Amino acid sequence: MTHHEVVFGERLIVALDLDDISRARALVNQLKSYVGLFKVGHQLFTRYGPAATQMIHDEGGRIFLDLKYHDIPNTVKLAVEAAVALKVTMLNFHALGGKEMMAAAVSAAHDAAAKHHVSPPILLAVTILTSLADPDLVAAGIAPPVAEEVARLAYMANEAGVNGVVASPQEIPIIRSTLPADFLIVTPGVRLSNSLNDDQKRVLTPGEALRTGADYIVVGRPIVGAPDPVHATQELIRAMAL
Ligand code: C5P
DSSP: OOHHHHHHHTTEEEEOOOSOHHHHHHHHHHHTTTOSEEEEOHHHHHHHTHHHHHHHHHHTOOEEEEEEEOSOHHHHHHHHHHHHHTTOSEEEEEGGGOHHHHHHHHHHHHHHHHHHTSOOOEEEEEOSOTTOOHHHHHHTTOOSOHHHHHHHHHHHHHHTTOOEEEOOGGGHHHHHHHSOTTSEEEEOOBOSSGGGOTTOSSOBOHHHHHHHTOSEEEEOHHHHTSSSHHHHHHHHHHHHTO
16 A cells, blocks of 8 residues: 555545444454544444444444434433443534534533543534435425535534534535635545446545545445455545545
């Protein structure tokens, strides 16, 4: 691996969207020296709980716990404390939980990190799910368009002390134009080519995503579903540099 590939690989997050922990372990073992983080989502965590995060630690990988907390501030505070005890590097919650909920998450993350002698995790807010469009916002009584609501929620997250957001490729420009340069953007919906989009509505290539302003990209199926996941990962990392 070249120095360049190591640096870009750090910014690649592999979504372990699998229901079999042995397969997930094999992937972490194969990919840990190439990529930055492994994303544990609802499927793996609901099935295996902390055994899923422990498995990644045992293999020497780092964790993005993608459980998108959304509850009253005290409940989210307690959940974030529990997540920090699992020594995750990154975790997230819904910005629609409100500014007070996000601020509670931020202070819980710092307090719990000090208690466990670890660095505070990177905290990300989910703004508007990419499965929702303007009519869905209207139906829920939220003012459209989606892009403006995303920017509003990202602004609120930053005010609450959150480190960044999960955002689709089309949302990156508005977030970059309204928030400080160090506000992180983590972007799914990345493919090597437009024809390989699975159910992602709009995709960018790894190079496009980074040039548009993403700090990290999240890739699932193109890696976990590939016949040769190491080769697929290397291709994606090479494409980040293009
Ligand atoms: O397989 P694929 O590369 O599409 O996986 C993308 C990952 O990012 C999945 O875990 C998916 O849940 C997540 N994600 C997404 N779009 C969002 C937020 C999260 O695809 N807006």
